[in-house]
Amino acid sequence: MSTPMQNQISNITRPDVQTKLSIQDLQELTRQLRLDILQMIFEAQSGHPGTSLSCIDILTCLWSVVMTHDKNRPDWPERDRFVLSKGHGAPALYAILMHEGYIPKEEIHTLRQVHSNLQGHPASKYIKGVDISTGSLGQGLSAAIGMALGLRLNQSPAHVYCLIGDGESQEGQIWEAALSAPAHNINNLTAICDRNGLQIDGCTEKIKPLGDIGSKFESFGWNVMEIEGHNFQQIIEALHRSKSMGQETSKPTMIVAHTTKGKGVSFMENEAGWHGKAPNAEQYEKAVADLQPDVYYQRLREA
Amino acid sequence: MAILSPSIDLEKPEKIALRTQYGKTLAELGEQYPDLVVLDADLACSTMTKYFADAYPDRFFNQGISEADLMCTAAGLAAVGKIPFVSTFALFASGRAWDQVRNTICYSNLNVKICPTHSGLSLGEDGASHQSIEDIALMRVIPNMTVVVPSDAIETERVIRWAIDTEGPMYIRLVRPNHAVIHTADYRFEPYKIEVMREGKDLTLCATGEMVYHALLAAKWLSEKDGIEAEVLNCVFIKPFDTETLVKSARKTGKVMTIESHQFIAGLGGAVCEVLSEFQPTPVKRLGTRDQFGQSGKPDDLFKAYGLDPQSIYQEAKAFIQAS
Numbered sequence A: 001m002s003t004p005m006q007n008q009i010s011n012i013t014r015p016d017v018q019t020k021l022s023i024q025d026l027q028e029l030t031r032q033l034r035l036d037i038l039q040m041i042f043e044a045q046s047g048h049p050g051t052s053l054s055c056i057d058i059l060t061c062l063w064s065v066v067m068t069h070d071k072n073r074p075d076w077p078e079r080d081r082f083v084l085s086k087g088h089g090a091p092a093l094y095a096i097l098m099h100e101g102y103i104p105k106e107e108i109h110t111l112r113q114v115h116s117n118l119q120g121h122p123a124s125k126y127i128k129g130v131d132i133s134t135g136s137l138g139q140g141l142s143a144a145i146g147m148a149l150g151l152r153l154n155q156s157p158a159h160v161y162c163l164i165g166d167g168e169s170q171e172g173q174i175w176e177a178a179l180s181a182p183a184h185n186i187n188n189l190t191a192i193c194d195r196n197g198l199q200i201d202g203c204t205e206k207i208k209p210l211g212d213i214g215s216k217f218e219s220f221g222w223n224v225m226e227i228e229g230h231n232f233q234q235i236i237e238a239l240h241r242s243k244s245m246g247q248e249t250s251k252p253t254m255i256v257a258h259t260t261k262g263k264g265v266s267f268m269e270n271e272a273g274w275h276g277k278a279p280n281a282e283q284y285e286k287a288v289a290d291l292q293p294d295v296y297y298q299r300l301r302e303a
Numbered sequence B: 001m002a003i004l005s006p007s008i009d010l011e012k013p014e015k016i017a018l019r020t021q022y023g024k025t026l027a028e029l030g031e032q033y034p035d036l037v038v039l040d041a042d043l044a045c046s047t048m049t050k051y052f053a054d055a056y057p058d059r060f061f062n063q064g065i066s067e068a069d070l071m072c073t074a075a076g077l078a079a080v081g082k083i084p085f086v087s088t089f090a091l092f093a094s095g096r097a098w099d100q101v102r103n104t105i106c107y108s109n110l111n112v113k114i115c116p117t118h119s120g121l122s123l124g125e126d127g128a129s130h131q132s133i134e135d136i137a138l139m140r141v142i143p144n145m146t147v148v149v150p151s152d153a154i155e156t157e158r159v160i161r162w163a164i165d166t167e168g169p170m171y172i173r174l175v176r177p178n179h180a181v182i183h184t185a186d187y188r189f190e191p192y193k194i195e196v197m198r199e200g201k202d203l204t205l206c207a208t209g210e211m212v213y214h215a216l217l218a219a220k221w222l223s224e225k226d227g228i229e230a231e232v233l234n235c236v237f238i239k240p241f242d243t244e245t246l247v248k249s250a251r252k253t254g255k256v257m258t259i260e261s262h263q264f265i266a267g268l269g270g271a272v273c274e275v276l277s278e279f280q281p282t283p284v285k286r287l288g289t290r291d292q293f294g295q296s297g298k299p300d301d302l303f304k305a306y307g308l309d310p311q312s313i314y315q316e317a318k319a320f321i322q323a324s
Ligand SMILES: Cc1ncc(C[n+]2csc(CCOP(=O)(O)OP(=O)(O)O)c2C)c(N)n1
Pocket: A050, A051, A054, A086, A088, A135, A136, A137, A138, A164, A165, A166, A167, A168, A169, A194, A196, A198, A199, A200, A261, A275, B041, B042, B043, B065, B067, B092, B096
């Protein structure tokens, strides 16, 4: 199993728009997106904060750094694809898609309301940037493999990214897909597992232990990398590397991202109870306080 | 037969969640039934099987997020004489694991009680991906399956106590929100029977589950505002269906409206049309989601958006009477 590279990245280039974002920029952006996520869920009084805070750093690296896409051409055939198999992370996806210009910022107030585009789980019917609707766990990885196969048939340079949950990996279909991708020598697929150790009823390792997910995928024929899922340098390195490794090995890649559910809000971190519960006014205020620059960066430094 | 008690104030009813009642009833039954086992798929805090899990951890199995595995494990437990009650969200119980329910549970006619929660539109904010509005249809079409849809917490408790003593696969469909209580503590549940909750001569309102309360309110307004007397049937059994009670009512009123928190195809509306076309051809108007997906929203907003709130039912009923 490979470990992430340790060299310092100062500037990361996004292929299509040539924007340069430093690690500091990404830290600041994801701090703001965390506030957006909490605002959406607080106003809706419904949604999944723990889940969204767990994966927002990964989604931001994908959409703002690694993926090739163009908001002005959302149907561009050569664009990279993303499948949020753990669909309950929708607020995180909406936050980054708002930032990237796929969703009007005003819609931030409409999460989970009747007649809104911001459905509880991402739906292709309502959102540009969502190609496949998700929410029923375990299905997205197979769909991502289908996309990768189709793009290969089209000789497209596009790469497919798919984020799955660790609890989600208790679904048998994940392992059916895990067998399929190497069987088809898929080389244009990167899956990421949000390994936060929690599901709804508690710890994954108490309910139905997943053990070493990385070695499981490795034994199924995948390239595997293990990273810290809130370390931007590691996330970006691994994502870039997965693409070249795919080409070199003709294998799909699994990045096991070790994350903290609820990351950034002290009282939500590592608490299964914050999986799918909206904060009340007092808790929201506390969460917002945790996400003010001084407190937030102080806590990041201590972590 | 149990006419709505005058002590129930339909405009300001007491509200209890069916799933909470379900969980508590299971925990109460644990001692008397040593063979009772309960299974869940990472939703014990939502389906409320946690009450049983806390009281009888040795007889509770959290299968994780693995619904296919959940159903077949329950089948195995039943095959060696246990009485498994199985819960998850209705969509995953009926949809995700349909083949397992059909082939492993029902084909072997195993004594598995599938008691999903979060069925229908009132699932609410999670939206279409989690809204189970096809499950009555999916489950009633499987041979050996009994399909039961309780209308409130009191009926839920009666149904669970009856089900544990009754052999065979069952699908007992429950909902998420706190829901109006429309039965009194002395309610006598009659298995396999439609419950006539209100008598009337002008129109039959056949409702199931969370829609029974809405039908009762609509019937009250029809009587008070328009002098229209609707008969309200609580169709707690979708399968087997109580043909006799339905036919008797249809013969009296000559008009039947079906109301369900489910697609208007193949669920209660479908069952009613099958029975009536064979035994008592009668004009039928079906209310439900109209071959469309649901969406996110608060339950009451969704009922309005899909014409299933008491006011819409009242108006549809009036229009149906006036048109004929
Ligand atoms: C098929 C299916 N079963 C159950 C659920 C309900 N559910 C939603 S989220 C969740 C837990 C997911 O845990 P995990 O995959 O670890 O995600 P995360 O920790 O990132 O929130 C469950 C059981 C679902 N959405 N789909």
